[in-house]
Amino acid sequence: MRIGVLALQGAFEEHIKMLNELGVETFEIRQLKDLSEIPDGLIIPGGESTVMSKLLDELNIREKILEYADNGMAIFGTCAGLILLCKDTGDPRCKGLGLLDCTAKRNAYGRQLGSFETIGKFDSIGEIPMVFIRAPYISEANKNVKILSTIDDKIVGVRQNRILATAFHPELTSDLSVHKYFIDMIKNR
Numbered sequence: 001m002r003i004g005v006l007a008l009q010g011a012f013e014e015h016i017k018m019l020n021e022l023g024v025e026t027f028e029i030r031q032l033k034d035l036s037e038i039p040d041g042l043i044i045p046g047g048e049s050t051v052m053s054k055l056l057d058e059l060n061i062r063e064k065i066l067e068y069a070d071n072g073m074a075i076f077g078t079c080a081g082l083i084l085l086c087k088d089t090g091d092p093r094c095k096g097l098g099l100l101d102c103t104a105k106r107n108a109y110g111r112q113l114g115s116f117e118t119i120g121k122f123d124s125i126g127e128i129p130m131v132f133i134r135a136p137y138i139s140e141a142n143k144n145v146k147i148l149s150t151i152d153d154k155i156v157g158v159r160q161n162r163i164l165a166t167a168f169h170p171e172l173t174s175d176l177s178v179h180k181y182f183i184d185m186i187k188n189r
């Protein structure tokens with residue numbers, strides 16, 4: 001199994017570390033030619049969604065991701081990655097990939113609660129540590145979207161077919177279970 005990690009900016013190294021700990025082969029995607037072959041999965045990390053959205057277009061990577069998603073590549077987005085996956089990013093400066101039938105709310109927790117940690121339930125996994133950094137949540141999700149996790153009635157984890165997204169950063173904890181969940185998702189297609 002080969003998983004590419006979008007490495008344009010943001011917290012991509014932590015994802016690579018986690019995947020390697022789980023024995024998965026990884027590679028960094030910095031330009032279009034890094035996507036010359038379809039990987040089994042793609043991770044879109046946290047960072048700044050408006051910047052990443054712009055870079056996806058400038059580097060002509062957006063169309064390639066959409067083409068591969070159409071051909072069965074699984075995608076996991078965390079935080080800014082979640083925003084980028086949504087149909088409606090809630091911000092005109094950020095063009096979403098439109099792969100999640102959801103509306104995101106960027107920087108949804110305001111200044112005071114900008115960053116926080118909590119323990120929350122995640123689908124079949126159970127309780128896991130969750131790190132939120134200027135995080136979004138999903139304000140609306142279509143019926144075809146499976147809600148995997150909510151914190152204080154806000155949706156923070158979803159799955160739609162081959163697309164997985166969390167508003168929090170599992171890669172900034174030592175808990176490997178969400179990455180393992182993604183790997184199992186790829187295996188059980």
Ligand code: GLN
Nearest residue numbers: 046047048049079080134
């Ligand atoms: N606030 C960032 C954004 O809106 C997301 C923060 C993150 O990825 N940690 O893009």
